[in-house]
Amino acid sequence: MSWTDDRVEILKKMWGEGKSxxxxxxxxxxxxRNAVIGKVHRLGLSNRSGGATAAKTADKEKPAAKPKAPxxxxxxxxxxxxxxxxxxxxVMPRPKLVVTAGQPLPPQPSANEISPEALASVRExxxxxxxxxxxxLTERTCKWPxxxxxxxxxxxxxxxxxxxxxxxxxxxGVAFQPMSSRRDRKR
DNA sequence: CCCTGATTCGC
DNA sequence: GCGAATCAGG
Numbered sequence: 001m002s003w004t005d006d007r008v009e010i011l012k013k014m015w016g017e018g019k020s021x022x023x024x025x026x027x028x029x030x031x032x033r034n035a036v037i038g039k040v041h042r043l044g045l046s047n048r049s050g051g052a053t054a055a056k057t058a059d060k061e062k063p064a065a066k067p068k069a070p071x072x073x074x075x076x077x078x079x080x081x082x083x084x085x086x087x088x089x090x091v092m093p094r095p096k097l098v099v100t101a102g103q104p105l106p107p108q109p110s111a112n113e114i115s116p117e118a119l120a121s122v123r124e125x126x127x128x129x130x131x132x133x134x135x136x137l138t139e140r141t142c143k144w145p146x147x148x149x150x151x152x153x154x155x156x157x158x159x160x161x162x163x164x165x166x167x168x169x170x171x172x173g174v175a176f177q178p179m180s181s182r183r184d185r186k187r
Numbered sequence: 188c189c190c191t192g193a194t195t196c197g198c
Numbered sequence: 199g200c201g202a203a204t205c206a207g208g
Contacts, residue, residue, distance in 0.1 A: 035201050
């Protein structure tokens, strides 16, 4: 695929509308978002603003190394003995209630009422959920539990989380509700 | 990891 | 001019 006037025009239009490069690429077809961005730059409309005289970052620094924050406080609650000797404590085969490491579990909706819209979106999400098991959960899979933990019919949503938060978009919606909406609903 | 745009550089 | 690879950020 090449940049015909036709396609360039679509590019300009969509970019002007604030569409993302990937969206534009998808629309045009045959090009990647990189191609779109590259073209955008060559066309000189990288800055969506009109005539910003912003000198921007004229001079770039090239730090030879990546500082990459020290971080990782990581709270380790258990285990402090480096030498467990030979005392292979029998594994307790019945942790009645399985709690995912560290992460706070959401209050189960159970009998509680949630916003109809949010509830609806959750129902829909559950249909395309990835149904992950506990081990499959990662830092960025939605940790919203579905079903009864006591049965086989239990899994975690597993969809991509919404940055930072432990849940996907839909579940964030039902997990973090303003108290205003749940007020007076009971009565 | 999902995404965004920005830049570089071989083609 | 092109765009994949890379970089930098959310």
